[in-house]
Amino acid sequence: MNRTEREKLGVVMVNPRKSNAPQEVIDIQLWWKEKADAYGDKGSCVIGAGFEFKYGGQHYFMPPIGCWQGSYSWEYCKDEVYEKLEAIGAQEIRYHWGFLD
Structure with a gap:
């Protein structure tokens, strides 16, 4: 689902x-960011x-917000x-796995 569809x-x-x-949703996203940033x-x-x-x-869409571009950082x-x-x-x-940039 792309941004327009969302x-x-x-x-x-x-x-x-x-x-x-x-x-509680934001807290999960921030926890995810901490893990990705540290990785x-x-x-x-x-x-x-x-x-x-x-x-x-x-309905929500929660993207990874870590500081790195590499997908494995958050995956x-x-x-x-x-x-x-x-x-x-x-x-x-x-x-959603996203698309290669």
Whole structure:
């Protein structure tokens, strides 16, 4: 699902700099960022990756926000992110691999 499709469906982009998602979702994204930043720049440059899910009746898209472009920087712990989303009650969780840049 690309950005235009997400916008048409009312999908909220998770962004910790804006109050557009519940704090527990933002906390997971920030945890993911810390893990990715600490891992280092590994893998191919990818755009459009992230988790799509439903939480509290709202659809969200949560991209990785680490400081590295290499996809493995955030992919290596994506299963843990999935589990954290599941633990807070997120539903219909899907990971999008993105596209090579």
